[in-house]
Amino acid sequence: MIAASEPRHDGDARSRKPRWTSVLAAASGALFATAAPPFDFYLGIPLGLVGFAYALLPSDEARGHRRRGAFVGWLFGLFANLVALRFVPEVVVRFASLPSIAGWTALVLLSAAQAIPWAFAGLVIRIVRTRLPDVPSWLAFGTGVYVATFVPAVFPWTPAGGMTPWPAFVQTAELIGERGTTFLIAVVAGLCALAIQHGRERAFRTMALALGVATAIVVVMLGWGTLRMRQVAQLREGAPHADVALVQPGFDAYERWDASRAVTMLDRLTALTKSAESRGAELTVWPESSYPYTLPHATRHTPTGSRAILQYGVRGPVLTGVYMSGGAGLGYNSAVLATADGTVSKPYDKRHLLWFGETVPLADSFPWLRKVFARGTGLVPGTESVLFTTDAIRAAVLNCYEDTLPQAGREAMEVRPNLLVNVTNDAWFTGSGEGELHLRLAALRAIEARRDLVRAVNQGPTSFVDATGRVRARYSDALPATLQVSAALLESPVTLFTRFGDAPLVLLLTASLAFPLARSRRTNR
Structure with a gap:
């Protein structure tokens, strides 16, 4: 499996790390939200996720770094929602007959609440990376983002939902649903972040491997999507x-x-x-x-x-x-x-x-x-x-x-x-x-x-x-x-997702994390 090598840093770099990861998380969240109107920059979703994944790559056993992961995730979500939900102040004024300052306050508070799922993502990613060092960083990142999609929110936006203007990219939803497709998008982003890290460390072979796996996943998703869209279009013509x-x-x-x-x-x-x-x-x-x-x-x-x-x-x-x-x-x-x-x-x-x-x-x-x-x-x-x-x-x-x-x-x-x-x-x-x-x-x-x-x-x-x-x-x-x-x-018969929902992917991810956990416990005895 493609593993993340730990970044090399001295004391000064360690002191600067919280600052640049915070800035990167906030900027990545804002970039992520440019997929929303009026920008409609759909590549902002995967690019923003790459930045978020890169900010979370460093792993540390200290519990403080787990809290740091939650904070980085929350910052990502906060700035993503501040950009995407710019319509909230006007709606609050119209709906509740409150002054404009209340509308802007509502935007900040709502964005902060909407960021909570992303805080869970950051927390889960860091917990997996510190408790299960054998789990690749890209799998930890995909798992964390996937878990975040189950956290309730007023506006349940997801990466997969933002990518529907490119429908061939999200046809896997018939198999694993919106959340599962979001998982795949997050895995690709995690692999790209890992490739950037290896590139900075001049580990070009592992960088190429990470990019190759990410490209393969994208090609399979697009290939499946193109095939299924043609098949469903034929079914529609005959119906x-x-x-x-x-x-x-x-x-x-x-x-x-x-x-x-x-x-x-x-x-x-x-x-x-x-x-x-x-x-x-x-x-x-x-x-x-x-x-x-x-x-x-x-x-x-x-x-x-x-x-x-x-x-x-x-x-x-x-x-x-x-x-x-x-x-x-x-x-x-x-x-x-x-x-x-x-x-x-x-x-x-x-x-x-x-x-x-x-x-x-x-x-x-x-x-x-x-x-x-x-x-x-x-x-x-x-x-x-x-x-x-x-x-x-x-x-x-x-x-x-x-x-x-x-x-x-x-x-x-x-x-x-x-x-x-x-x-x-x-x-x-x-x-x-x-x-x-x-x-x-x-x-x-x-x-x-x-x-x-x-x-x-x-x-x-x-x-x-x-x-x-x-x-x-x-x-x-x-x-x-x-x-x-x-x-x-x-x-047509019900789809795999309609019949089984999220259960198959949940079981698969649980199993993929259970084996490293069991091995880690045996090692620590």
């Missing part, structure tokens, strides 16, 4: 298709909560739906909570008259996001299918609620949080996926940020749909890069499941992602419009 209309109604962030705007909102949805149906739409999708009235959670019949989901001239079916009341002041962020016979389906209730947007963590311990984020309380999470069936379409819904979560994608596939549907309201993020970042992560759900994904997004990139992860169509303007697409209804 039945359905004409799906994705409505972007252009509602302002506050319109949903203004009862006086309900009639106007429903009229706009109706007009856009009629236009789509006149062009042959077989299913129309309205975004998250776009139906402007509250429905009882137990209802199975659409309201009549001016509150009917299917107004006069709309034949349906319409799949819409809707707020539903469950009594006792509790509600559900749901989606229902309304059909021409006046019925609505069993609702799909969002299972993964968004922190501070739909639920407030620690609100019981800190009541002031509930007051500040008043809109983020009272929602009940759902417990199961629901299959929405109309003619040949069998759809499963991912509500809002659920299409950024690998687990939510696997849960949606439990009901064996032939189409994935996302409903989202991005009005709070209008004009920011959030919608594009959201779309990039969502593309991985299409790859992991090998199903086409259609996304109806209010004030965001309403889009169509095919089962290869390619964005085939999108509408990103603020003006109301409908994006009409021909989605493939794939019936």
